Amino acid sequence: xxxxxxxxxxxxxxxxxxxxxxxxxxxxxxxxxxxxxxxxxxxxxxxxxxxxxxxxxxxxxxxxxxxxxxxxxxxxxxxxxxxxxxxxxxxxxxxx
Amino acid sequence: xxxxxxxxxxxxxxxxxxxxxxxxxxxxxxxxxxxxxxxxxxxxxxxxxxxxxxxxxxxxxxxxxxxxxxxxxxxxxxxxxxxxxxxxxxxxxxxxxxxxxxxxxxxxxxxxxxxxxxxxxxxx
Numbered sequence: 368x369x370x371x372x373x374x375x376x377x378x379x380x381x382x383x384x385x386x387x388x389x390x391x392x393x394x395x396x397x398x399x400x401x402x403x404x405x406x407x408x409x410x411x412x413x414x415x416x417x418x419x420x421x422x423x424x425x426x427x428x429x430x431x432x433x434x435x436x437x438x439x440x441x442x443x444x445x446x447x448x449x450x451x452x453x454x455x456x457x458x459x460x461x462x463x
Numbered sequence: 464x465x466x467x468x469x470x471x472x473x474x475x476x477x478x479x480x481x482x483x484x485x486x487x488x489x490x491x492x493x494x495x496x497x498x499x500x501x502x503x504x505x506x507x508x509x510x511x512x513x514x515x516x517x518x519x520x521x522x523x524x525x526x527x528x529x530x531x532x533x534x535x536x537x538x539x540x541x542x543x544x545x546x547x548x549x550x551x552x553x554x555x556x557x558x559x560x561x562x563x564x565x566x567x568x569x570x571x572x573x574x575x576x577x578x579x580x581x582x583x584x585x586x587x
Contacts, residue, residue: 368473371480375481375484382487383490386499392558394558398490399490402486405538408534416527425530428537432541438549439545442549442552446552
């Protein structure tokens with residue numbers, strides 16, 4: 368049963384990878400990478416419960432955090448052109 | 464009791480697998496960025512929630528379940544933020560939302576300016 372779940376997640380990861388390879392715009396690729404990261408968190412959790420090695424859950428937790436930060440950093444880069452510039456509050460309240 | 468929690472957990476995990484596959488298929492087949500964001504939301508909300516919920520029924524109370532709850536909370540908080548930032552960045556960079564020209568829209572529900580492009584006017 369866990370195997371069915373792992374296979375389903377792997378199939379979904381393949382579809383997300385396909386979209387990130389053929390995505391027309393850069394936002395498609397960022398979106399596909401983001402959902403690939405979410406699926407990685409899920410497959411780490413399932414494998415951690417399956418192999419009775421709960422250390423995998425720490426990896427999943429860390430991976431969720433890094434995934435979130437990476438998405439925001441890449442988006443900020445493509446929206447403003449660089450990462451180091453200060454963004455004034457009237458323009459970038461949501462992203463920064 | 465054990466049988467009940469087993470059945471419940473497998474139902475949740477299989478439902479989560481279904482939602483993940485549907486979301487990934489939508490990610491592959493939808494016509495533009497904003498509709499693909501919708502499919503991505505299916506993976507993040509229903510897929511992750513149901514699979515991690517099913518795993519919680521398997522592990523019982525303890526540290527492992529607490530970590531699963533932490534993963535779920537992190538995914539559920541970070542996903543809307545990154546989705547919002549992605550949609551905002553795509554809209555600001557001039558991405559046009561998909562619009563079906565043959566769609567019949569009643570006069571009262573029409574957005575001034577016509578089409579999905581009027582959504583850009585709401586930006587500050």
